[in-house]
Amino acid sequence: MLVATRPTRPKIKPAPVVKRFLDYIFLECGLSGETVTAYQSDLREFWNCLVDADVEPSEITFEDVQRHLMQLHDRGLKLSSIVRHFSTVKVFLRFLNNEKILRRDLTTIMESPRRWRTIPRVIRYDQVKSLLHAPNLQDEFFLRDRALLELMYATGMRVSEVVGLSLDSINLKLGYLRCMGKGRKERIVPIGSHAIEALTHYYEDLRPRLLGENHTAAIFLSRTGRPLDRTNIWRLVRKYAVIAGIEYKVSPHTLRHCFATHLLHGGADLRVVQELLGHADVTTTQIYTHVNETQLQRIHEKCHPRP
DSSP states (O other), rough: OOOOOOOOOOOOOHHHHHHHHHHHIIIOOOHHHHHHHHHHHHHHHHHHHHHHOOOOGGGOOHHHHHHHHHHHTTOOOHHHHHHHHHHHHHHHHHHHHHHSSSOOOOOGGGGOOOOOOOOOOOHHHHHHHHHHOOOOOOTTTTHHHHHHHHHHHHHHHOHHHTTBBBBBGTTTTEEEEEEEOOOGGGEEEOHHHHHHHHHHHIEEEEEEEEHTTTOOBBBBBBBTOHHHHHHHHHHHHHHHHHHOOOSSOOOOHHHHHHHHHHHHTOOOHHHHHHHHOOOHHHHHGGGGGGOOOHHHHHHHHHOSOOO
């Protein structure tokens, strides 16, 4: 007995529409290559979910998005990761609607999962000083590592921005650098005397020896004369944090948090810190406006009529 089988459609090929979307956010929206790569990774998982359910791009429904988010939750992803995936899907669906592929703009009925805005972990200024002095004067990479740490704390740059620095990005005489941030937005950041001194010694002594016969404009170089990448820098920061006796994990982003928090505690204007960090929205900068217990007690004793 022959059983009639339902013909199955061929697997959906993501290349055309997804490639158009990635080109759109890179060329027209001006997102950085790293951001586009993150979108591509998140979108691949959403696309696989659509393929498994045999759903064409023009047929996507709110339920398909919900199913994808539930799968991420069942896999044990953190809420912050699910929120990031959700944001990627929203941008993609809005693109499909603008391209007339998806008739309905589903984003108008989609509410992002809520997540707590946590206060970033920072280390005290005395701990930062210990970290900056952790490189050993006898170490062959002392000048490079000291310059790297001083620059990161002096500018609050993201590690990806540090990696992207070139020789023509920094003017040591005037004491500033040009930094390319998220969305290819350029900003000018002061460097500070300690970082200028450290960079000057590194430029004059160690960098030429590391460079050797190589040709690169990257500032921070490895033993082989190649540019340091994000992983290299993360390991260096972690290494010196351990040497400095800092108990919990310290990352390059910790120095960015310290830069912002210490500036605000020192009286810097919130809008100025926003500009230095390269934040598009001041609400992102406001997470650094928390105050520590000692500062709270001091303000209370100084300002309250009955301390």
